[in-house]
Amino acid sequence: MVNRIKLARMEKGWTQEQLASRVKATRQTIGLIEKGEYNPSLNLCIAICKELGKTLDELFWEGF
Amino acid sequence: MKSFLNYLLPDDEYKRTRILYFLGESAVILALGAFIFAALEIFLFDLGEFDIAITLFIVFGFIGTYTYMRYIFSGIEFTNVYNQKQYKKERKFRFIAAISSGFVFFIVIFLFNGKPSNTEDWFDIIGPSVFFIIFLFLFDYISLKRSYRKNKELTDD
Numbered sequence: 001m002v003n004r005i006k007l008a009r010m011e012k013g014w015t016q017e018q019l020a021s022r023v024k025a026t027r028q029t030i031g032l033i034e035k036g037e038y039n040p041s042l043n044l045c046i047a048i049c050k051e052l053g054k055t056l057d058e059l060f061w062e063g064f
Numbered sequence: 065m066k067s068f069l070n071y072l073l074p075d076d077e078y079k080r081t082r083i084l085y086f087l088g089e090s091a092v093i094l095a096l097g098a099f100i101f102a103a104l105e106i107f108l109f110d111l112g113e114f115d116i117a118i119t120l121f122i123v124f125g126f127i128g129t130y131t132y133m134r135y136i137f138s139g140i141e142f143t144n145v146y147n148q149k150q151y152k153k154e155r156k157f158r159f160i161a162a163i164s165s166g167f168v169f170f171i172v173i174f175l176f177n178g179k180p181s182n183t184e185d186w187f188d189i190i191g192p193s194v195f196f197i198i199f200l201f202l203f204d205y206i207s208l209k210r211s212y213r214k215n216k217e218l219t220d221d
Contacts, residue, residue: 006220016219017144026143028211029078031218038078 004059006034008052023047079140083131086138090130094123136203139210146219151212158204166197 009019016034020027023044032038033048040048049056073080105111135141145151170193180186 024075026076026079027146028140028143028215028218029076031215031220032078034220035218041077044077 003033003036005030005048005052008054008059009034012052019048019051022051076143079143082138082140083135086131086134087127089134090127093130094126132203136207137210139207139212139214141207142211143215145208145212146215151208154208155205158208159201162197162201162204165200166193169193169196 005019009016014022016030017027020030023030024047025044029038029040033040033044045056045060049059052059069084073083101111142154145154170189173189173192177185177189180189
């Protein structure tokens with residue numbers, strides 16, 4: 001699963017810790033998602049999209 | 065998903081998923097072990113009488129120990145330790161916590177055993193308390209070290 005969370009997060013100027021606290025996850029979880037080592041649930045994907053102001057396609061769809 | 069486990073598991077979904085896997089693994093290993101022992105008992109040879117209390121304690125102990133060991137070795141306990149300063153601070157805190165818990169353990173044994181009358185009685189209280197402190201700190205230390213290593217690989221800040 002591809003994801004462009006790190007890029008979107010950096011556009012916002014947030015740290016992993018800041019994004020984690022906004023989506024009620026741990027910083028470790030955000031790090032794992034960004035590295036592609038953990039596939040988040042749809043609920044967490046949506047929470048991340050909402051916080052970063054992106055759609056699911058923009059963050060997770062291949063070749064978008 | 066509705067389950068009483070929701071009250072026992074952490075909020076973070078990665079941690080939650082991993083712990084559920086550890087619990088599931090322990091249950092599968094236990095079921096496999098029980099099946100093998102039952103098959104041996106029925107088809108091959110008599111394993112003798114089992115003490116029910118000991119058997120139940122083994123079941124409880126295995127699930128608890130397996131899940132806890134997988135948890136501490138997976139490095140998911142200390143999710144916010146990312147630098148040397150945080151690591152040292154947490155290690156110091158864990159050391160103090162182990163000493164404090166050991167002291168409480170000492171008091172509990174003291175109250176159960178009564179006042180020691182000779183040196184051997186004192187060793188019976190102090191010995192387990194010291195082991196309690198050593199193991200508690202050792203497990204916390206392993207978990208902290210693994211978490212720190214894992215976190216460092218994930219950070220980009």
